[in-house]
Amino acid sequence: MTLGHVIARPGVDCGQVLLRPCTTSFGDGNGTPVGHIDDEGRDLNLRDPGYTESRCTGICDPFTARCFCDGKHRRVNPPKGSPPGTPAPVSDDGNGTKLEWGQVPWKHIYGPDGWCNSDKPVVKCACLFDGFAGELCDEVTETVCPNQCSGHGECDSGFCKCHAGWYGTDCARKVAGQPMEPGHLESKARPWLDDLVRIAPEAEAAARAASVPAGGGFSFQQTRQRPLIYVYDLPPAYNARMLQYRNDRGVCVWRAFESGNRTAIFEWTYGLEVLMHEMMLQSEHRTFDPEQADFFYVPVYSSCFIFPIHCYADGPWWHAPSGPRVMHVTNMMLEVRDWVRKHFPYWDRRGGRDHVWLMTHDEGACYAPTEIYNSSIFLTHWGRTDGEHASNTAFTPDNYTQEYVHPRQPDGWLHLIKGHPCYTPGKDLVIPALKLPHHFRDSPLLFHPPRERHFLLYLRGDVGKHRLPNYSRGIRQRLYKLWREHEWKARYNVLIGDGSDVPGSYSEHLASAKFCVVAPGDGWSARLEDAMLHGCVPVVVMDGVRGVFEDQLDFSSFSIRVREDELEGLPARLAAVPDKVLARMQQRIRTVWHRYVYASHPLIAKTLQGAINGNVGAWRQQILRDMADAKAGPEAVERVASRMAERASFPAADDAFNTILMWLHARLPHTQ
Structure with a gap:
């Protein structure tokens, strides 16, 4: 079987294989996820009842629940050069029997001129999956990872597989005593990384220090700008694997690679979740020494779990299958907090007062666990202040005042979130949503x-x-x-x-x-x-x-x-x-x-300046038209336009990200 992903695996040696097969139903959450596919990844019987978003009329990748083509351009053992397309669920079985859960006629996918059989299909499917581009989805591209693994690893849709001697969420750290070698960024082997990757100053210095043998004389001394922030390398279940499981490259993230590895940017509503993680990893305020840290950033991708991960296939769950989406986030956060306490002493040192969480979904921190909310700092888009509050969402799966009892959670979950507001002035911060x-x-x-x-x-x-x-x-x-x-x-x-x-x-x-x-x-x-x-x-x-x-x-x-x-x-x-x-x-x-405006990421800064330059050009044309009507010479146009261009820059040092850092700096006396 041809596999397309190196899924972020649990276990001491990352040797445990995680299955996430396409399915018609959910299990009890206690064991192996329920699937409805055979050993080749095909649906057991298209006429069987039942439906989840993962149900597949092609070949299912049993590790990600992604649905690929069957037929000539099939997922399993494809002919050389065949495009791994993304078929929509068919609406019939090819023999005239209508399927209650399908959408597209069989002939459009598996007919002689269909997407999965023809080199020139009459119907074309979108290239939804991260890593594919081109008219027929036959071009393999780079996939998206935070800071693109610092150029020292290979990205697999959110998970960095670091090069030998490098480690960490973004492969920014070097094992002590091993020689330095240029990464993809320094070697220019992948020029598309120039606008995406930035190495935090401490990461670069620490890597160089690690490459010097003991007694080699390397010294790294510099005055650091506070606040210093330690970014936890959480297990991939809480962030990287979310990106691997997403079924559309346009969700969860704010950028993706297109044909030729050109970067496209787009406004996913909750895209700040990944961008904030990237900016923290790239920041000059990042520290690798938790003993020096003023704050600890906890990068949980809870909005990405809420959509599109929740209920797409049989898992992941926190902890009962199905139930309110926000309930899983509450349970996940408690699990992350417990992991931090088990592996680091810093939560207990100050009771979590110096730990920073980001919650970007609709009702922000309203459903954060009380024992985390009451001590930690929350960055949120929702500044609701009333202490006694009920969910106001019109989307039922996100209603945080609906109880849900299950054998995996016999006492329900509402008791975990009672007794705190959604936002506390002074302790928390209402921050801008991402607008590109x-x-x-x-x-x-x-x-x-x-x-x-x-x-x-x-x-x-x-x-x-x-x-x-x-x-x-x-x-x-x-x-x-x-x-x-x-x-x-x-x-x-x-x-x-x-x-x-x-x-x-x-x-x-x-x-x-x-x-x-x-x-x-x-x-x-x-x-x-x-x-x-x-x-x-x-x-x-x-x-x-x-x-x-x-x-x-x-x-x-x-x-x-x-x-x-x-x-x-x-x-x-x-x-x-x-x-x-x-x-x-x-x-x-x-x-x-x-x-x-978030302008601290290099790609956004470049795009922003490009927009400004384009608008200055529009000014030049407008002034030219106005002066032409008044019979003025072109030298006046250039004089005015040049003066404008001199002023046309963005004050990036005071953008949204740096404003957040300034606020954190002001919070230092309250977290010690």
């Missing part, structure tokens, strides 16, 4: 030629048309109803609705609005970030919920808070804001907006 440069390319703050701000108020997105009533606490639904019934568009030039109500460029709209609504979704939403990155004054409508950096910045100087019961007269209230007051708020936004 293409999202706000049309913003005047990125030097795009400014537009007239002719929209009084703007909100485009899910307005709850097909949602449960508690979605967004009903705020978006009420605003949409008021907009329609009171003709806010005609009377005030207000835009509220989804894409069918408000078509056009989202970035252009935001850059053309004076005020922008900030309202919750299933929990947090990134509407505040959208507003700030476009210079639009945020109108915050979420009682008892702190916004991003609200407790750190002079938030009221550039935003307006509106109570949830004050929506009816909102346009008239905003129209009455004096122009001078609005101008002051817009000016204040221009002094802090960069703190809502």
